[in-house]
Amino acid sequence: AQTVTQSQPEMSVQEAETVTLSCTYDTSESNYYLFWYKQPPSRQMILVIRQEAYKQQNATENRFSVNFQKAAKSFSLKISDSQLGDTAMYFCAFKQSQGGSEKLVFGKGTKLTVNP
Amino acid sequence: DADVTQTPRNRITKTGKRIMLECSQTKGHDRMYWYRQDPGLGLRLIYYSFDVKDINKGEISDGYSVSRQAQAKFSLSLESAIPNQTALYFCATSDPTPQGEKTQYFGPGTRLLVL
Numbered sequence: 031a032q033t034v035t036q037s038q039p040e041m042s043v044q045e046a047e048t049v050t051l052s053c054t055y056d057t058s059e060s061n062y063y064l065f066w067y068k069q070p071p072s073r074q075m076i077l078v079i080r081q082e083a084y085k086q087q088n089a090t091e092n093r094f095s096v097n098f099q100k101a102a103k104s105f106s107l108k109i110s111d112s113q114l115g116d117t118a119m120y121f122c123a124f125k126q127s128q129g130g131s132e133k134l135v136f137g138k139g140t141k142l143t144v145n146p
Numbered sequence: 147d148a149d150v151t152q153t154p155r156n157r158i159t160k161t162g163k164r165i166m167l168e169c170s171q172t173k174g175h176d177r178m179y180w181y182r183q184d185p186g187l188g189l190r191l192i193y194y195s196f197d198v199k200d201i202n203k204g205e206i207s208d209g210y211s212v213s214r215q216a217q218a219k220f221s222l223s224l225e226s227a228i229p230n231q232t233a234l235y236f237c238a239t240s241d242p243t244p245q246g247e248k249t250q251y252f253g254p255g256t257r258l259l260v261l
Contacts, residue, residue, distance in 0.1 A: 137188055
């Protein structure tokens, strides 16, 4: 069974600085998808960024980028120029490519606080 | 307007009561999901449906049932609520097109408290 581990329960960063959130996963699949979701105090689950395993190029979305290391099964999220609105829980999630429920397997989350 | 809506947003009920949580979507997606979020545990899949005639159990389906009334509607029922079903419940949808990443898009969540 796939598992997702986020080893940092809480992190903090100063506004305008850069922070990296860690995520590792375990799977025997060769192709799959990885996601980072953000959950602000409003509770909404918001997609931040996604990566397809067979694409070697790391995904980027404005200030958000990932460092995808397939061999190491690592998928970290880098937030540049942190803003107060980035304060939220961040969840790393895995989805197998084909078959089954296509459920998302989530990590336990990292609580990020951006300080002014 | 939101693409995925959930009603109610908050609900308090008593042990033994039957309640229904509703989800509607305007994204035109075939696939719909119900997840449960508990503090410190992330989200876990309760049920999922790939079309109106397809309903499947997820990893924690005991004590729950679902109904897919239409492509756009997917309801979750607690037949006899118990306190350990107190949680945040999310509905999600995804597009099955092969070229897509089948990203799941979430509703705003329903916070349920069972006394």
